[in-house]
Amino acid sequence: MNVQDKIVVVTGGLSGLGAATVKLMSSLGASIAVFDLQLPKDSPTGDSDSQKYRYFKVDVSKTEQVAAAVQAVTAWSKETNKPIAAVVCCAGFLGPAKILSKNNSPLALETFKKVVDISLTGTVDVIRQILPHMSTQPADTNGSRGVIITVSSAAAFDGQEGQVSYSAAKGAIAAMTLPLARDLSRWGIRAVCIAPGMFDTGMVEGMPEKARESLNKTLEFPARAGRPEEFACMVRSVVENVMLNGTVIRLDGAARMPSRL
Incomplete structure (x- = not known):
């Protein structure tokens, strides 16, 4: 699908992976x-006359805020x-x-609830509230009416110590990808999940230096953290x-997380 003269919605779009996605799209x-x-x-x-950007102050764990933005x-x-x-x-949210x-x-x-409410429930809420509009849009020449892209994590598969909450939320996001695609296939709406490994974002930047050095030793090729613009390219x-469609793409340079840092 070509995004020229179309709208792309990005949650968490002011920083990290989201900001890089906004820039590229x-x-x-x-x-x-x-x-x-x-x-x-x-x-x-957040009220802009520009036809290029619209900004909405939204806590995705608050369904009324999601509803107003949608x-x-x-x-x-x-x-x-x-x-x-x-x-x-x-x-x-890492938590x-x-x-x-x-x-x-x-x-x-x-x-536990905060991590799940933001990372999982918030994702589902945004999706479920925007789909009734997407499903009634005119389809393009491929019969497509759009795509839902969710963000899981390497933690869904290689969760480390202290990541019970985060792995639970991100694992659920990965697991729902195929049924989501199957639910939406009749409307020509795809669902794909991207599961990043270590990327240079605020979450990683907040790590202690010792933890970052330990994590770097687990990397294969490229032997560095991913760059947000590489996520945006995906x-x-x-x-x-x-x-x-209906698949989870690991974006991690073949790295597998160790049990502890």
Whole structure:
């Protein structure tokens, strides 16, 4: 699918993988709807006259905020006669904590719920609320009405110590990819999941240097963290290649996470 003169929705679009996706999709001629916890500093209200970007302050774990943003995006789509070509769900939360701490305290249920609410439930909520609009859009020459791109993680497969919550959420995102694609096939809407390994984003930058050095030793080729623009290139490939559907793509340079750092 060509994104020229179409809308791409990106959650978590102001930083990391999401920001790189916004930049690349925009360069390809797409108009971008960005959902994030904050508005960009140069757009204090999020109400822009530009037909290129619209920003929405959204906590994806709050369904009423998701609903308001989706309503605004669908109205924008109708006003401009631009269909929604892709929804890229980058918003997530790490929330590291072991199921049982060194002092024999169990994982706080609120910690687990927060990770799941943002990373998993928030992803599903954005998708389910925007699909009724996408399903009624005119199809292109391939019969396509768009693509849903979710973001899992290498932690879904190689979860480390302290990643019970994160691995649970990201594992569920990976697992729902095929049934999501099957549910949506009758409308010509694809579903693809990208599972990144270690990438140079805010999550990795917050690691202690010792942990980063230990993690670097596990890398194969290239022997470095991924770059956000490389993730964005994969998003482009998924959007443009109609045969990519119902699958989880590991984007990790063959690295496999060790049990501990």
